[in-house]
Amino acid sequence: MIRPHNRVDLEPTRTARLSGVSTQVAVSYSVGEVSSQVGLSAHTLRWYEQVGLLDPVDRDTAGRRRYDDEDLGRLRFLLKLRSTGMPVRDMIRYVELARDGEHTVAERLAILVEHRERVMAQIEGLQEDLKIINYKIDLYSDEVT
Numbered sequence: 001m002i003r004p005h006n007r008v009d010l011e012p013t014r015t016a017r018l019s020g021v022s023t024q025v026a027v028s029y030s031v032g033e034v035s036s037q038v039g040l041s042a043h044t045l046r047w048y049e050q051v052g053l054l055d056p057v058d059r060d061t062a063g064r065r066r067y068d069d070e071d072l073g074r075l076r077f078l079l080k081l082r083s084t085g086m087p088v089r090d091m092i093r094y095v096e097l098a099r100d101g102e103h104t105v106a107e108r109l110a111i112l113v114e115h116r117e118r119v120m121a122q123i124e125g126l127q128e129d130l131k132i133i134n135y136k137i138d139l140y141s142d143e144v145t
Contacts, residue, residue, distance in 0.1 A: 028058070028066040038075050045075075051088070053078055053095055084119045 031042045040048070045065075048054045054074060057065045074095075081091050094111050097104040 026068065028060075028068055029072070031065050031067075034067045034072065034075070037072065038079060040075070040079075048075070048078070052092055053088075055099075081115065084115070085122065086115050090115070 029037070031045055034040075034045060035042050045054075045067075049057055049065075054071055057067055057071060060066050078091055078095075081094070082088070090111060094108055097108050097111075
């Protein structure tokens with residue numbers, strides 16, 4: 001199994017020392033903090049939750065959403081899928097499968113492999129487009145000099 005070599009360390013908890021005793025302090029983020037970290041609007045974050053891309057987000061005593069590092073990690077992964085052109089319906093299917101547990105690994109793998117093939121085809125197309133752009137740049141550069 002191929003594993004990414006540059007995994008993102010999301011630092012799920014912060015450790016505080018008190019008289020030699022280690023305590024875990026849960027980290028949570030407001031909608032605004034998450035919005036600025038991942039580049040999505042508050043409206044889009046709520047929509048991600050509504051369509052099931054995110055699990056229901058915890059709330060503080062005033063009823064405001066509080067995201068944790070697991071939510072941020074999932075958002076960052078989903079944004080990579082989205083920025084590379086994965087349709088939202090496929091993202092939703094992937095998340096549903098992940099929620100269903102380990103017996104869905106093969107189907108999740110198939111979704112990601114198929115998406116990777118589409119991304120690689122996009123990259124090939126962009127490389128061909130870049131060749132034409134470079135050709136024109138060279139042409140114009142010759143005319144200018």
